[in-house]
Amino acid sequence: MEDLVRGQEFAKQAHMQLQGSEIPVENEILDSVAKILECFANAISKFSSSESSSEVCHSPALTAVDSPFSDGRKSEGTGEIRTIISPKKTGSSNKRRRTSDAREELTATPFDDGRAWRKYGQKEILNTKYPKSYFRCTHKTDQGCQATKQVQRIEEEPAKYRVLYIGQHTCNNQLKGPQLFLDANPRHTCLLNFESNYYAPKVEFSFPASISSAKHEFKGDTEYANIASHKNKDSVKSSEFAVWNDLSAFNPSPATSMMPSTSGSELVDGIAGLYSSADSNPNFDMDMMFDDDVLQFDPNEFFNSS
DNA sequence: GATATTTGACCAAC
């Protein structure tokens, strides 16, 4: 955790130095550093949540509507995770289906969990402004993975989404170790390898050098294909990796201004489309995993490597 | 043609 905080500080320093640099710095590099900052914020937030057992919600009455976390309060960073452990049926909730082994997350980046999801439904929910989208693991058919998730925009905070993860991934769709690729310039690909063998809060997103609002923008780039092949040689096609950038979570920039102007379910739909079109080759790809309290990351080494 | 998304219909929990 301390390493994470330190890393975040180093990233902030790097960002400020780049911004204040007299040497012209490509916007993509600044964006990349901004992404790193965002990831640190996410990681710290998620790590804090998993670290503190008091954060684990045992409430039997937790539902999408009645959730104590749906009161619109803000949280640090963009993500907030709560785990729902074997909720009991109350008879008054809307838990119609299995909700054991579920966890709820409030996040502005509902699709950056590094998993490949396929949307299988969308439903208007009573007394809610925004529809709920239903996703299941891409590997449900080939590996029988039962993980699903539900994404719904939060009325009180339209910039955020409530993501309910149900079930555990049983598919073999993860990295052998957490890795961070920084590749604003294909010639200067950086790889961060977080030593870990445990899949936990994971952040993975990719975007082309210009912006990621377009699908398959870099399709055919062998450099990126090689990067993708790093991810999982066992069973996962590179095209099945989720790709998502929540550019809206960042400060205004040329990149964010290029995001399509959508709202409500349109954004979710658009995100889902982009998300599932993961064969756009990444030039920035970041995974963060945590194995207990072990997180080895040397920011100095990292930022000097390019 | 393969794969993903959309969306109306259906099922089951309440």
Added chain:
DNA sequence: GTTGGTCAAATATC
């Protein structure tokens, strides 16, 4: 009977 969750055919995209 109502409503949330899932299915599957139609459609879209590459």
